[in-house]
Amino acid sequence: MKITVLNKENEVLAVTEGNDLLELAYNEVYQVGDKFVFEGKAGEFFTITVDPNVVESVVYMTKDQLEFTLPQGDWKRSYHPESFAGKSHVLTMKKTEEAVINQRRNLALNGLDKRGDQNYYPHTDPNIVTREEPWFEGRNTVDGYKDTKGHGPFPYQSWGGGLRDDLEFRLYFGREVMIDEVILYLRADYKNDHDINWHSGIIEFSDGSKLPIEMLKTTEGQSYKFEPKKVTWIKLNHLRREVSEAFSALIQIEVFGREI
Numbered sequence: 683m684k685i686t687v688l689n690k691e692n693e694v695l696a697v698t699e700g701n702d703l704l705e706l707a708y709n710e711v712y713q714v715g716d717k718f719v720f721e722g723k724a725g726e727f728f729t730i731t732v733d734p735n736v737v738e739s740v741v742y743m744t745k746d747q748l749e750f751t752l753p754q755g756d757w758k759r760s761y762h763p764e765s766f767a768g769k770s771h772v773l774t775m776k777k778t779e780e781a782v783i784n785q786r787r788n789l790a791l792n793g794l795d796k797r798g799d800q801n802y803y804p805h806t807d808p809n810i811v812t813r814e815e816p817w818f819e820g821r822n823t824v825d826g827y828k829d830t831k832g833h834g835p836f837p838y839q840s841w842g843g844g845l846r847d848d849l850e851f852r853l854y855f856g857r858e859v860m861i862d863e864v865i866l867y868l869r870a871d872y873k874n875d876h877d878i879n880w881h882s883g884i885i886e887f888s889d890g891s892k893l894p895i896e897m898l899k900t901t902e903g904q905s906y907k908f909e910p911k912k913v914t915w916i917k918l919n920h921l922r923r924e925v926s927e928a929f930s931a932l933i934q935i936e937v938f939g940r941e942i
Contacts, residue, residue, distance in 0.1 A: 683722050685773050690715025703776040711769045717751040720775050727778035730794060733771070735762035737793035737826035740778050742856050745801040750794055753816075759835035760817045760825075783941055789859055790937040795821040803856030804937075810843035810850075818842040820851065823935045830870040830901045830933045833877065840869045842931035851918040853935065861939030862910045866918075869931035870901040878928035883921040888913045903936070912942065 684699040685706045695716070698706045722728050724746050731738045732750060741748065752766055792804045797819060799805060806820030822839035832838035843849040864885055871877040878899075885893040885906065895906050916937065923930045 683728075683775055683777070684720070685775055686719045686721075687773070688717055688719060689713060690717075704774060706773045708771045708773070709769055712752055712766050712771070714754050715751070717749055718773060720748040720750070721746060722748075722775070722777075727783050729774075729776050729778045729782070731772075731774045732794065733765045735765040737791065739791060739793045740782065740787075741792060741794060741802045742804075743802045744856055748794070748802045749799075750796075757816045760819065760822055760839040762836055786938060786940050788936045789855060789861065789939050790824045790853055790935055791826055792821075792824045793826060795824055797821065800854070800856075803854055805854045805856065806841070806851070807854065808841055808843065808849070808851045810846055810848075812842045812844045818931070823851075823932050824853070826934075828867050828903070828934045830867055833869060833871040833929070833931065838869070838871070838933075840931040840933045842869070842929060845927070845929065847922070849919070849921050851932065851935075852915055853917075853937065854915045855913070858912050858914050858942050859939050860910050860912055860942050861916070861937050863905060863907045863936075863938040864916065865903045865905045865934075865936040865938070866897065866932060867903045867934040867936075868897060868900070869929075869933050870899075872899070875926075875928050878923050878926045878930055880921045880923050880930045884919055886917040886919060887911055888915045903934075910939070 685704050687696040687708050696708045698704050729740050790804050808820040812818040817835045817839040820841050823841045829837045868879050880897050882896050
């Protein structure tokens with residue numbers, strides 16, 4: 683395994699390598715274009731941290747290298763404001779313990795997810811993002827933050843597609859997993875009727891099955907349980923709401939299950 687910090691010219695700023703557990707201290711202020719490269723064996727699980735304010739994530743790598751470029755400008759506004767700040771940083775990478783891999787857990791959680799990356803999983807892929815704004819990106823729904831009572835940048839980052847009725851949200855796992863529950867946290871900024879909840883939708887599974895769901899106006903997570911299914915992805919579609927100028931959006935999705 684190996685962790686490398688590089689600048690925008692791909693010059694090495696810091697590096698460490700080893701077998702089971704890596705910690706890389708970097709005592710400089712990050713600059714625009716800096717990035718982290720994590721190297722491990724494709725087909726294995728790694729637990730990675732890039733910042734105390736970004737959730738520790740278990741990722742499944744389908745290539746030997748994972749690259750994470752630091753968010754800058756507006757892109758940083760969907761992260762905790764103290765993320766990547768200052769000049770004292772520690773990056774960690776370890777092979778994920780078998781006990782963690784084999785337990786029933788939230789298989790959707792991935793604070794490292796970002797648009798376009800598909801060589802480490804889980805990975806989100808919505809068909810529409812409101813005004814292409816970072817605080818409405820798909821990755822916001824798997825970052826571990828669940829404050830539903832507002833909208834916009836952190837801490838209310840969500841996936842939103844405006845007032846459209848053709849929205850689809852797909853979550854890829856990168857391998858076959860066994861799942862039995864989906865929990866949705868709808869955005870609930872009901873002050874001044876900014877938001878309205880979707881009242882129905884369909885969860886579609888890669889095995890061809892579909893689960894019609896109903897959704898309520900609530901600030902809490904809504905659980906949908908089903909018989910265990912072997913899947914490689916799930917998709918939310920046919921999302922319907924009452925006719926209104928208010929918006930509907932998804933703060934967080936959790937998918938519980940196990941590895942096969």
